[in-house]
Amino acid sequence: MKLTILGGGGFRVPLVYGALLTDRGEGRVTEVVLHDLDDSRLYAVARVLAEQAATVPDAPTVTATTDLDEALRGADFIFSAIRVGGLEGRANDERVALAQGVLGQETVGAGGIAYGLRTVPVAVDIAQRVARLAPDAWVINFTNPAGLVTEAMSRHLGDRVIGICDSPVGLGRRIATVLGANPREAFIDYVGLNHLGWVRGLRVAGRDELPRLLADPDLLGSFEEGKLFGTDWLQSLGAIPNEYLHYYYFNRETVRAYSEVEKTRGAFLRDQQAQFYDEMKRPDTAALTAWDRTRAEREATYMAENRETAGAGERDADDLSGGYEKVALALMRAIARDERTTLILNVRNQGALSVLDADAVIEVPCLVDANGAHPVAVDPLPDHATGLVCAVKGVEREVLAAAGNGSRTTAVKAFALHPLVDSVNVARRLVEGYTEVHPGLAYLK
Ligand code: G6P
Ligand code: MN
Numbered sequence: 001m002k003l004t005i006l007g008g009g010g011f012r013v014p015l016v017y018g019a020l021l022t023d024r025g026e027g028r029v030t031e032v033v034l035h036d037l038d039d040s041r042l043y044a045v046a047r048v049l050a051e052q053a054a055t056v057p058d059a060p061t062v063t064a065t066t067d068l069d070e071a072l073r074g075a076d077f078i079f080s081a082i083r084v085g086g087l088e089g090r091a092n093d094e095r096v097a098l099a100q101g102v103l104g105q106e107t108v109g110a111g112g113i114a115y116g117l118r119t120v121p122v123a124v125d126i127a128q129r130v131a132r133l134a135p136d137a138w139v140i141n142f143t144n145p146a147g148l149v150t151e152a153m154s155r156h157l158g159d160r161v162i163g164i165c166d167s168p169v170g171l172g173r174r175i176a177t178v179l180g181a182n183p184r185e186a187f188i189d190y191v192g193l194n195h196l197g198w199v200r201g202l203r204v205a206g207r208d209e210l211p212r213l214l215a216d217p218d219l220l221g222s223f224e225e226g227k228l229f230g231t232d233w234l235q236s237l238g239a240i241p242n243e244y245l246h247y248y249y250f251n252r253e254t255v256r257a258y259s260e261v262e263k264t265r266g267a268f269l270r271d272q273q274a275q276f277y278d279e280m281k282r283p284d285t286a287a288l289t290a291w292d293r294t295r296a297e298r299e300a301t302y303m304a305e306n307r308e309t310a311g312a313g314e315r316d317a318d319d320l321s322g323g324y325e326k327v328a329l330a331l332m333r334a335i336a337r338d339e340r341t342t343l344i345l346n347v348r349n350q351g352a353l354s355v356l357d358a359d360a361v362i363e364v365p366c367l368v369d370a371n372g373a374h375p376v377a378v379d380p381l382p383d384h385a386t387g388l389v390c391a392v393k394g395v396e397r398e399v400l401a402a403a404g405n406g407s408r409t410t411a412v413k414a415f416a417l418h419p420l421v422d423s424v425n426v427a428r429r430l431v432e433g434y435t436e437v438h439p440g441l442a443y444l445k
Pocket of ligand 2: 146164
C-alpha cells in the first residue's frame with residue numbers, strides 16, 4: 001500500500017512514520033512517498049526517517065520527490081500536510097493581526113482567515129489533481145485551518161477527503177481519564193467546527209459521566225481545560241470547550257498576552273525549525289536525536305501564553321506526546337482494512353448537525369469503515385454555541401468565495417464578519433497588511 005505525504009519535508013513527518021513503524025498488520029503501508037517543494041527539507045526529514053527505520057525489519061520504503069503529479073499517481077492514501085508560506089508566513093499572520101489589536105493565531109480569527117486565504121487555492125489545485133490522477137485515493141487533510149481547507153477540497157473530492165485534528169481526541173482522553181474511565185471505552189459527545197467544538201457528554205457503559213465531572217470542582221480543575229477556562233466558567237457552560245475556545249472566551253487577555261511576548265508562536269517555531277533544518281545539513285548530526293529534542297521543546301511550549309494568562313502552569317506529561325499521527329493511522333486502518341471504529345473527524349455534515357447545510361464541513365464523531373467516514377447525528381448545540389458555529393462557518397464561506405473570485409471586497413467581508421474582528425475598518429487594514437506581506441495573496445484584486 002502506497003502512502004503519499006504532501007509537505008513531506010515537514011517537521012512532523014517523523015511522527016507519522018514512527019506510527020507506521022508500529023503497524024505490523026496485514027495490509028499495512030509498505031511504501032511512503034514524500035513530496036515537498038524544497039529539496040533540502042526532504043533530505044533532512046529522510047535522514048530522520050532512515051534512523052527511525054534502522055532497527056525495524058520490513059520498514060516501509062521511503063522515496064522523495066518534488067514532482068507533485070508523480071507523487072500522487074498510484075497513491076492509496078494521501079496525507080496533505082502542506083504549509084503555504086511556511087512558518088515565516090505564520091509569523092507574519094500573527095504580526096499583522098497584532099498590529100491591529102486582534103488575534104493572529106493560525107486557525108482562529110484574523111490569522112486563520114489569512115492562512116485560509118492563501119492555502120485554499122493551493123489545496124484546491126491539489127484536490128483537482130488528485131481527482132484526475134488518483135481518483136480512488138483517500139485524502140487525509142492535516143493542513144490548518146483544517147475544517148476550512150477540508151471543505152475547499154471536498155468540493156472536488158466529495159467524501160474522499162477527511163480532515164483530522166488531535167485536539168478533540170486529547171480532550172476526550174483527558175476527561176475520561178479524570179473520571180477514571182478507559183478512554184477507549186468512552187463515547188465522546190463532541191460537535192462543532194475544527195477548533196470550535198464542545199464536549200457535551202461522555203458516555204461510559206451507557207451512562208453520561210460528564211455531570212459527575214461538572215459537579216466536582218476538584219476533578220474539574222485537575223486537567224488542562226479546567227485550568228485554562230476555570231471551573232466556574234465550565235460549570236456555567238455545562239460543557240467542556242475545545243482549548244482553542246480560550247481565544248474566544250478570554251479574547252482580551254489572550255490578545256494582550258500575545259502582544260507582550262518576545263516571540264509569537266509562529267516566530268518561535270520559524271526560528272526553532274530553521275535551526276533544526278540547518279543542523280541537518282551537517283553530515284555528522286545525529287538526526288533523530290536532534291529532531292526529538294526540537295519536538296519535545298515544541299510540545300512543552302504549546303499554547304504557553306494561554307496557560308500563562310490562566311495561571312494554568314506546565315502541561316501534563318500525558319499531553320506531550322502528540323496525537324495527530326495516531327488519529328491518521330487509526331483512520332487509515334479503518335478504511336483500508338475495514339477495522340470499524342468511531343473517530344472525531346472533519347467531514348461534510350450530511351444532516352448530522354441540523355443547523356448547518358449538508359455540505360458544510362463540521363467536526364463530529366464518525367463511524368469509519370471501508371466505505372469512509374459516516375457522521376453520527378448529534379443533538380443540537382445550545383444557542384450560544386450555534387451562534388458561534390454559524391458565524392464562523394459564514395466567515396469560512398466568504399474565504400472560499402474570495403479564493404474563488406479573487407475579490408478583495410469579499411476578503412474584507414470575511415475578516416469583518418468574524419466575531420473576533422471588531423470593526424470593518426480593522427478588516428480593511430488587515431487585508432491591506434496581509435496582501436503586502438504575503439505573495440500568496442497576490443491573486444486578490
Ligand atoms: C494541536 C492542534 C493542531 C496544531 C498543533 C501544533 O495539535 O490541534 O492544529 O497544528 O497543535 O501546534 P503548534 O503551535 O505547535 O504548531
Ligand atoms: Mn488541530
